Amino acid sequence: MKGLAPDYVYTPQGLIPDQVVSVSDEGVILAIANRDSGVAITEELPGMVLLPGFVNTHSHAFQRALRGHTQRRLSANDTFWTWRNAMYAEAQRLTPELIYEHSKQVYHEMLAAGYTSVGEFHYVHHQPGGRPYDNPNILAEAVVQAGRDAGIRVVLLLTAYAQGNFKQPPDAHQLRFCDRSLDAYLARAETLRTSGIPFGVAPHSVRAVPAKWLTAIADYSRQHQIPFHIHADEQRAEIEQCLAAEGCTPIELLQRCAALGPLTTVVHATHANAREIELLAQTGATICVCPTTEGDLGDGIAPYAELRQANIPLTIGSDSNTRLDPFEELRWAEYSARMRYQRRRVLVSDEMASPGPLLFAYGTRYGARALRLQSGQIAPGLAADFIAVDLNTPALTGWTPEDLLDVLCFGTAASQVIKQTWVQGQKVWSYI
Ligand SMILES: [Zn+2]
Structure with missing residues (x-):
């Protein structure tokens, strides 16, 4: 099992700080829980927001x-x-x-x-x-x-x-x-x-x-x-x-x-x-x-x-x-x-x-x-397909939780902000 701990995670309920996203060995999202809930953290993602791929x-x-x-x-x-x-x-x-x-x-x-x-x-x-x-x-x-x-x-x-x-x-x-x-x-x-x-x-x-x-x-x-x-x-x-x-x-x-x-x-x-x-x-x-x-x-x-x-x-x-x-x-x-x-x-x-x-x-x-896939959101039961976006890149300076998605869509290129890509619970790409 994995536990990913970014600064924020974008869920169907919106952007939430200080969560741990736990992922099964099969690459399925198990839960999104508070950092203090006792879920084991296997990867810290400081300064990052986790979004669906x-x-x-x-x-x-x-x-x-x-x-x-x-x-x-x-x-x-x-x-x-x-x-x-x-x-x-x-x-x-x-x-x-x-x-x-x-x-x-x-x-x-x-x-x-x-x-x-x-x-x-x-x-x-x-x-x-x-x-x-x-x-x-x-x-x-x-x-x-x-x-x-x-x-x-x-x-x-x-x-x-x-x-x-x-x-x-x-x-x-x-x-x-x-x-x-x-x-x-x-x-x-x-x-x-x-x-x-x-x-x-x-x-x-x-x-x-x-x-x-x-x-x-x-x-x-x-x-x-x-x-x-x-x-x-x-x-x-x-x-x-x-x-x-x-x-x-x-x-x-x-x-x-x-x-x-x-x-x-x-x-x-x-x-x-x-x-x-x-x-x-x-x-x-x-x-x-x-x-x-x-x-x-x-x-x-x-x-x-x-x-x-x-x-x-x-x-x-x-x-x-x-x-x-x-x-x-x-x-x-x-x-x-x-x-x-x-x-x-x-x-x-x-x-x-x-x-x-x-x-x-x-x-x-x-x-x-x-495509009839069980993915596309960060929610329990769906595939653990994520991107990790670096909130400290210059293109995102001035972002707020309310307008993060607008800043990303209108003010950035993927190559400026995406630092990791995860498919089915595996990190398959990361910025070097
Ligand atoms: Zn075509």
């Missing part, structure tokens, strides 16, 4: 290899789609060894940034040309092993891909992503799910799989109560193509396929309209926003005020891993909303005066819920 709900680990290399001119008019060509070229180069190396490196970076869990939206499955490896899950297993070796909790979101666009065959670059049939995909999913790893299913998008795949995969997700994640409404072109092919918008198509519900996380929803927002709210779905990637790719700004009004839970994802800093993702969610609506304090909860607590919840417990 962040949950990165949406990552494509290998895209870390593109960081800084897609900013120059790729075509006469660079867009998401020309960036995608560069990404496809990178995906062609991957081997089991390379995907392991990219993943391990980016997972170390995530731990340093305070992410303790990651939903890995994994879609490169087969050999160049599309032929499965002898072990058809070898690339997925390489990603899982990289997470294990780095010390982060990976929830493998196995991506389904079948076509290049609505009712169009895949192009040469997409063959690596595609399974030959729904049954082949579900067989791979079943092997991974029953291996005991944290697992979910993820049709890539409404354009990348036929509608009947969406229905079947959503059924599978409900049957096993596992997460169902999907990209939707990131680009206006996808919405126009969906209207032309299916006569409805992407989120309406998900509803038609019975693929919206509490297990569903829609990634981006940047251009969701009022009807789609209503459907997401009615069905209890979550939205994962990825502000640094959405900015990098020129996607647009999510309709944050309408999402907040509809009380839709938001989570954050580092997506293309061009930047790893949960405070920056949360800050840019709120800042881009301010720019869109030309007012301040958009992402605030009804009972709280400032955005910090709600933003922090998006980054932690809402993310844990979207």
Whole structure:
């Protein structure tokens, strides 16, 4: 058993001084008790506050290899789609060894940034040309092993891909992503799910799989109560193509396929309209926003005020891993909303005066819920996933208990303040 003794701990009841957080040998939080309660202290954390670790709900680990290399001119008019060509070229180069190396490196970076869990939206499955490896899950297993070796909790979101666009065959670059049939995909999913790893299913998008795949995969997700994640409404072109092919918008198509519900996380929803927002709210779905990637790719700004009004839970994802800093993702969610609506304090909860607590919840417990994890808060029975923040760093000078989360979200970078990261009761990263 461990007993961690920071100056403060952030619990569902707020920021409390002089507590000991006791953790079982299995890495589960047992209790939060006063220092004088007699609980054995095994690690003093002087000058630090213990906060729940962040949950990165949406990552494509290998895209870390593109960081800084897609900013120059790729075509006469660079867009998401020309960036995608560069990404496809990178995906062609991957081997089991390379995907392991990219993943391990980016997972170390995530731990340093305070992410303790990651939903890995994994879609490169087969050999160049599309032929499965002898072990058809070898690339997925390489990603899982990289997470294990780095010390982060990976929830493998196995991506389904079948076509290049609505009712169009895949192009040469997409063959690596595609399974030959729904049954082949579900067989791979079943092997991974029953291996005991944290697992979910993820049709890539409404354009990348036929509608009947969406229905079947959503059924599978409900049957096993596992997460169902999907990209939707990131680009206006996808919405126009969906209207032309299916006569409805992407989120309406998900509803038609019975693929919206509490297990569903829609990634981006940047251009969701009022009807789609209503459907997401009615069905209890979550939205994962990825502000640094959405900015990098020129996607647009999510309709944050309408999402907040509809009380839709938001989570954050580092997506293309061009930047790893949960405070920056949360800050840019709120800042881009301010720019869109030309007012301040958009992402605030009804009972709280400032955005910090709600933003922090998006980054932690809402993310844990979207990945079906027992974590995201410091409370008994949940996984001991923590970050230790140094209250004496210059970026935090002047902090008060009332506004600590606002100071962190609006005034710091993760690399300035996070000194330790703990996953399942183990210290997996510390500042040297
Ligand atoms: Zn993505």
